[in-house]
Amino acid sequence: MSATENRYLEVCFTPALIHLHDISNAVVVVIDVLRATSSMCVAFSYGVKSIVPVATIEESLAYKEKGFLIGAERNGEMLDGFDLGNSPFSYMDEKVRGRDIALTTTNGTQAMAAAKGAAQVVAGSFLNLDALCNWLKSQDKSVVLLCSGWKNSFNLEDTLFAGAVVAQLKPHFEMSQLRDAALAAEHLYNLAKDDIDGFLVESSHRKRLHKLQIDKDIEYCLTPNQSPVVPGLVNGALVDLLKM
């Protein structure tokens, strides 16, 4: 990866700001660490064939009739009538191997939709940190790290992961190719990296999930490099780009 002129490495803190970025020649990394993109990574490392991100509950149900497994989460909770939720552990199951899944979540799949128009959309989480960064280095393209946030507001956990990616990719860009949000995310990651869970203890979404008693999920989602996959959108469905 050379420091090609006009490339850039940017962080977009919420889907509501994606229109400010020219993504037509960029790889957009959709980030929803707690928990959509983490679960997607686990799913592919357990042999899922494809994941179709869908916007609505109704759309998911239509996919069920086509033979898909369906997953859904709203406001942190799994929904009745669905095969899978948004917990990474629900994807650690032989039943998912070789299957196609339709998934809708509060923030993650909405961010996927916002990234429409990018040269390539991929999913990032701590679980695939190194695999993702190595793949990004091989692309020689601009990179926009799109944090899903919480209902279009900034959140810390997605920002910390964006900062982790900036830290790895920065040597492959000129400093002038990084804007302020990328610098801020990297600073925050450097502050947090020795104890990410501790750093997030005061964060609002962390507290929201804590109320739902999914501490085990959180601990797992913050553990780097458990799933060496790169989920990427191909014709509207995520597949593991490392297996293509």
Add this chain to the structure above:
Amino acid sequence: MSATENRYLEVCFTPALIHLHDISNAVVVVIDVLRATSSMCVAFSYGVKSIVPVATIEESLAYKEKGFLIGAERNGEMLDGFDLGNSPFSYMDEKVRGRDIALTTTNGTQAMAAAKGAAQVVAGSFLNLDALCNWLKSQDKSVVLLCSGWKNSFNLEDTLFAGAVVAQLKPHFEMSQLRDAALAAEHLYNLAKDDIDGFLVESSHRKRLHKLQIDKDIEYCLTPNQSPVVPGLVNGALVDLLKM
């Protein structure tokens, strides 16, 4: 200032996200450290009577005919035909004493417009840090720190100032009344506070202004507590709320 329930202390990183905040009972602090809100603070400490923030160049010119001094900046530069620019030093002049000013800037006055609907709009910069924080503590209201950013994108210098305010106000709020953006801003301020200019050296707007050779402006704008004023909107014009 008590930790009244339902109050909150929030940071909004750009005017493009202000719609996510309920500002109807909040004080919104508009922040454009480099340089609009810094210049406003200087202006009031040099005896300006009022500043009307206006959106367009044309609107400013109409105020000139009403006897106002007019100030304008676009893309970091002063405009021909105007009495004042966006440099704090242009307001350190006896000619401004007792005068009314109409001011339009790239980001700062646009952020003022975005804050319409707040219980109170005030202007913040490092120059009035302590005066502003003391006034905010006396209000017992929710506070939204609205960073002007650069053309609706996140910027570091406004975020660092927002973090400086969070650091002072936090003891007067419950931790549950702070959301992630406020926590992030405070972390970044704590990292930067011993050498804010050094911390900003890599930042994009800092570099943009450096190209315009206004290092003296920047150094001044990052110096806390030079202007003990609280510019606040009253009937569409900013006045020093400490003199009312």
